Amino acid sequence: MKIEKKRSDLFIMAIFTIVILSMPVWLSPLGANYPDLLQKFAIFGIFAIGYNILFGLTGYLSFGHAIFIGVGSYTAVWSFKLLSMNVLPAIVFGTLFAGIIAALVGYVSLRRSGIYFSILTLAFAQMFYNLAYSVLTPLTNGETGLTIAAGDPRVLDRLFSDVATGGGLPSTELFGISMSGYSGFYFTAVLLILAFFISLKIFNSPFGLKLKAIKSNQHRMKYTGYNTRPYLVTAFIISGMFAGLAGSLMAVTDPLAGAERMQWTASGEVVLMTILGGVGTLYGPLLGVAIIKYLENIFSAVNEATLHGFFSFLPQWLNDTMVVVVSPFVGEGWHLTLGLMFMIVVIFLPGGVTEGFQKIKNRFTKNKEQEKLKQGGE
């Protein structure tokens, strides 16, 4: 039994690795195979996987995860400035530092549950956001955002090689491999696979089972003698570290960190992704990320001219009305579509796309069974 389980884990991981690494190939018919978008998929994938460990398994709805994205980004940029343009220290420090902050926030917020927890995380998110704009300006560079400059110390870089003074801004690299284009994507993809592996292990572990128990009935869990808080805090820290990793990877793609990443509505976005795909399922969050980021990419690029082209097969008057009807939802209005999608999913499909698939599958299998019964009857 146990060996079988292990084998199936390996099988899942193998399939997942192949799917992720071959994304540039199988996404090309959809026109989504350029590295920038793929990298965005992978980064938000990590974020959503991490968020799912908290929200999906324990049911604690946090609005504070944007904090850790922000902390991860700022730490990564500082690492670029002070240590080296190599991405390894940046993501390591980004993740660790986000973990420390997550421990602090989680330790306090998790003293309460339900809606109070949500509001506590909301309060923390606003606090960090406001501080990043005001008092912490020496660290965050306020509204301008933190960027790298040619004159930064970069101690490690200068230690090992002669840094040419002057010239343009250095770019992020991994031991000489530039982190832009496909190499950047593959680096992020490897981390995504790693993140997925960790999440898979957590889902199948006794620890994951305890988190699920907290979601279904925390009181009963307490009656059986478990102290639930350490598990919750651990889950919070893990998901915070995932968010920190995602944040530092954002800085890797573009060495710039701004406070707007920390706004609480940014946490709302990851909630949406997780829910759209399927809360508490292994693949759901990734699916949600893929759908939203792909649609965002398409919808924001559309303008009225493209719409006229799209509806050109219709007669002129119908074409014009269609454009008038559709145009509020595309381009600048992408957020409107997002909001509507969010509402529709929560109202009709609280389990997300994964649940939708399951329902369709059930319907088909049921039909078959009924047919079998009918045939048997005849």
Added chain:
Amino acid sequence: MDAVLIQLLNGLDKGAAYALIALGLTLVFGTLGVVNFAHGALFMLGAFCAVTFQKILTISVKVIDPSITFFTAYKEQAYLEIWFGDVGLTIIDYAVPLSILMAIPVMLLIGLAMERGLIRHFYKRTHAEQILVTFGLAIVIQEVIRHFFGANPIPMPAPDIVSSSAAVGTWLGLSDNLVYPWWRLIYLSFSLLVIGSVFAFLQLTTFGMVVRAGMFDRQMVGFLGINVQRKFTIVFGLASVVAGLAGVMYAPILPPDYHMGMDFLVLSFVVVVVGGMGSLPGAVAAGFLLGVLQSFASMTIVSQYLPGIDQVIIYLVAVIILLTRPRGLMGRKGVMED
């Protein structure tokens, strides 16, 4: 002393807005048991009622400007001015207070539609799902407003007669330099009036009595043959009107833009929690308290010692209260305790 008084007034003013929004939130939560993240959007819609009303009043036509004689110059003239002359101009000047007349029915309708159309289906769902669906609704409302009114703040002037400052200092026998904008004083008294009438409505009318009884024990009131649901729907409309009125009157203080709702939402949730979930006096008291705290924290004398405290004081207080007094300042026993 002057500075303290000014900050006190500022704080009360800010607190009045918080209190009004939090009052509506608490009403909805106490009656329907729904956590409404779209309540900030209602506040924003109220402010845009004022904007729309002013736009309607100032619908203009191009006429020849008689004051320029060298060539035929055109100017925009509002129909109201053409029809009624000076009276029309006065009406335009009083656009903001007059828009209350429009805001009340509009906000009531929006509130009822929201409750019947969406919130009703979420009574039995978890709080997390309520938060998520109303959050989505807030985004939708916000984006619709942005589509029609653009992303920039729209300045809304207060009526001319009260656009100057009141000599508060002279009244109180303090220095003559102590002045305070009239409109803010009006806002403060207006909010007190609204809060007072909401409480009077709940305490003195039969309808209010039923609502209070329903908040206390919904099932029992239902057994007595009263359609509690219907009353609660009206309460939702009422909460929406209160939020809308707060928005209308706040328009001259803060030029309305499409995301002002979200900014106030977080604050008012914090206010509700500090006051105690489900406690109306708690929400009002906490609103004023946090408003005053925030303005005192932004005084230079305070920020000298604790830089940045004005940015976080409200949230800090909320965190401390939530951890030490889970029920908030005036929360009732048994309401949302876990």
